[in-house]
Amino acid sequence: MTAKPLYRYADGRLPNTLAILYTALAYGGGLALLFAGNGWLNALGTLLLAHGMIIAAYLIHEFAHGAIFSVPKHNEWAGNVCSWLCGSCYAEFQDLRKKHMRHHVDRADVITFDSKAFLKARPLWLQKLVLALEWAYVPAVELIMHFYVIALPFITDNDKHRARRGKVAAVLAIRTLLFVGLAVLSPKAVLLYAVAWMIMLGVLRFADAYQHTYEAFAVLEDGGKLPEDKRRDRSYEQQNTYSNVVSERWPALNLLLLNFSFHNAHHEKPVAPWYRLPKLHAELYGSTYNQVIPMRKLLGSFHRYRVRRVLDDDYGVVSEGPNKADNFYGAVGVSFLTAV
Structure with a gap:
């Protein structure tokens, strides 16, 4: 019996690994900076920690759709971990x-x-x-x-x-x-x-x-x-x-919310992973869609x-x-x- 690949989609290896790694580093690094004796580092740590939680929350959404890992149980485990980070673990x-x-x-x-x-x-x-x-x-x-x-x-x-x-x-x-x-x-x-x-x-x-x-x-x-x-x-x-996009002029800024703002594209194809949504949105709606x-x-x-x-x-x-x-x-x- 052939073992399933870790990620559901082959093109998800790099973006998903980076997103998960960023979440861990932002959460851990932000938490560490809260102990610093410098107010600016405290502020940076607070924002970094908050953003780590935000990405963790949107990863929960991806895990719920089974869009990250190929094995459903792995999505559930990862979703539970991110729920602990976000405080939604109850x-x-x-x-x-x-x-x-x-x-x-x-x-x-x-x-x-x-x-x-x-x-x-x-x-x-x-x-x-x-x-x-x-x-x-x-x-x-x-x-x-x-x-x-x-x-x-x-x-x-x-x-x-x-x-x-x-x-x-x-x-x-x-x-x-x-x-x-x-x-x-x-x-x-x-x-x-x-x-x-x-x-x-x-x-x-x-x-x-x-x-x-x-x-x-x-x-x-x-x-x-x-x-x-x-x-x-x-x-x-x-x-x-x-689709309440973070920015039309600088599309990369939508990564701040893990592309969740391309919401029409997500609802048109819910199993499409987060990193494909900008391209899917452009293919489906072009640049003049009234729902943006x-x-x-x-x-x-x-x-x-x-x-x-x-x-x-x-x-x-x-x-x-x-x-x-x-x-x-x-x-x-x-x-x-x-x-x-």
């Missing part, structure tokens, strides 16, 4: 994968935790606190969702989730001990680590906010069915998907609607012309790092 990798696959198959944002409904049902003071934090660019909704993933096995009657209590408690205990140890060595380092993680959350949610105008459906469990009130076909998928919105055109909307999008069920409107994203509010709470 959820099972397979649960993250299943949630994301529903996003592709159903062409919708399928969630089991509706953050907007949750907040609307909370006391007014809590709503105001969350909105105040979001106004100050603190990703409060993302923090709530990550906390919910940890709390879910302990607050639900669902046997599947309750069965994970021991594992979640063990992961929480291990990570708590690691961070306590880090704090003992350097309180500054643990604070900067938290800053790096918050930067990661902020970058991911900025990218996530403007890639779809899909409807969001809260279902009780993984297999919950969606209403058949409209035809969610491939045309619908492309019309409600946007450079990130610099989204910064204003992200700022203006940072509070409104928290509770508003409307994504806003994407129009035509150079300022087509001016009334695009964006989505919130749709991270692929939370399996809820």
Whole structure:
């Protein structure tokens, strides 16, 4: 029996090896720089650590699609490692994968935790606190969702989730001990680590906010069915998907997000690996595709609607012309790092 090659695609040996190596070096090197006695090195370390986490997060997405390794179990193992780096390890990798696959198959944002409904049902003071934090660019909704993933096995009657209590408690205990140890060595380092993680959350949610105008459906469990009130076909998928590229002028900058911004190409061919997406995008859409919105055109909307999008069920409107994203509010709470 012939052994399978390590990587799924032969042309993935170099780019995938470099991406994985960069993630390890950025995470380890950034963490080491947090202990430096120089403020500039601390700042560099914080940014490097944050970017290592960002690439790790997008690698999780690649592993979920089975686009890196040829053996599914290897993708799962690597996905679990990257989940530890990103702080999303309280959820099972397979649960993250299943949630994301529903996003592709159903062409919708399928969630089991509706953050907007949750907040609307909370006391007014809590709503105001969350909105105040979001106004100050603190990703409060993302923090709530990550906390919910940890709390879910302990607050639900669902046997599947309750069965994970021991594992979640063990992961929480291990990570708590690691961070306590880090704090003992350097309180500054643990604070900067938290800053790096918050930067990661902020970058991911900025990218996530403007890639779809899909409807969001809260279902009780993984297999919950969606209403058949409209035809969610491939045309619908492309019309409600946007490629919020980091830069059109300097395409290499899209590597900062592992080419995740070529989102229409990704949805047209989900098994295409990250390093092929720029070429695939050019082949499919050319240089004048209306679904492309450079990130610099989204910064204003992200700022203006940072509070409104928290509770508003409307994504806003994407129009035509150079300022087509001016009334695009964006989505919130749709991270692929939370399996809820």
